[in-house]
Amino acid sequence: MRFIVNGASMEAQVDLRTSLLDLLRDHLGLTGSKKGCNQGACGACTVLVDGTRINSCLALAVQYQNREIVTVEGLAEGAALHPLQAAFVEHDGFQCGYCTPGQLCSAIGMADEIARGVPSIVTADLSAETIPLDHDELRERMSGNLCRCGAYNGIVAAIAETFAKEPA
């Protein structure tokens, strides 16, 4: 099977039962994406596929051949951190760091959803073409990423600084 991960084409012979998360971690050596629950409940395994965030633990790798997969390892440009990564450092957006790769990929996918005008359950006006990334929107849209250390204040501050036009 052929996969495109962080811009590189990779071949792997894997059992059909392999999840995208296990493919990345156990077969391609990309251990940045984390396995928290392995059942869709925590978001630690979040990666981007063609720019869209998904939980890689619930994804069968075979379904994601030849798609553009981006993991936390693909966010920085060489030694230069992605602005969101730098903001996580600046705002203490983590303690143990286990949820961080998923938080980062999820927030980048979330920002793209906002930019495309995808509403959320807290969006009051569904007909609005632009939705501000305010505090309630940010927290609702990131609810698929749990942090057992409770570093939420720093996480929210980092995401707001990077993506929100208004303070969150």
Next chain:
Amino acid sequence: MTPFTYARATGPADAIRMGQGDGAKYLGGGTNLVDLMRETIEHPATLVDVTGLSTAIEPLDGGGLRIGAAASNTSLAAHPQVREAYPVLARAILAGASGQIRNMATVGGNILQRTRCTYFYDDAARCNKRAPGAGCDAIDGFNRIHAILGASPACVATHPSDMCVALAALDATVRLDGPEGARELPLAALHRLPGARPDVETELRPGELIVAVDLPALPFAARSTYRKVRDRASYAFALVSVAAALDLEGNIVRDVRLALGGVAHKPWRAEAAEAALRGKPATAENFRAAAEAELSAAVGLRDNAFKIELARRTIVAVLGELAEVQA
């Protein structure tokens, strides 16, 4: 996980051909099926990937919308015509799961997702749905999340979908195709009550594929909404939810659509409440009377009797909210 073979279908005919035979299952986003396979509750011999089927969301001649079964939950909720003409559907979808899961989940898979009854997931527990005739550990167990309407002595599980509650309220039709040909079923008639056979969850025939969902034109659904009551504010299944659309002439209820989630083995279309409201003034007393009519047959178990009053109050609150909205 039991080993399986995998094939990606290029279209409905291809999918149906490959989907015949006892061990075959269609695979959408996998967010429910992969989980159940990992827990060894499902063990298909063949997975037929149907994410390559139509994802189109298109207007129907004469009004309404046709939604391809492979459309993602996110794309359906974000579709401009859904947001404008069927806000109840956009809100129901957005009230479910997380951003990541809604991106993966397909419309077909959402409809056919299975119950979240904890005993169903626990293979050390007795469960008639998993092992017909074994018994049901939920009936005398922890049953806070279980059904209050339409349950049976064999099973008290609920259907967990939010999207389906809105589809039931909107009179959606599910377009099927299969070895015996194409047909249509109202969404509200697709899922079964448990009766003596909780393992048979839908009216689908073996090998049948969901191809699309049709929404009829319903102009007053522009005044519609969805409210979901749950244990935390986000990323949790419903305890009780209400999908409603209200058509007022002055202060009189000309027409109404009402469906409940989290209360039964299927999305629960509240026809008794609808009948009680048509032609009546839109007052809190009449909303309450309608809610009582619908819930009169409800039965509480040890831990879930609170849902009966919760459902009544949520119906009253949602109808009250819609009555306030300017047409």
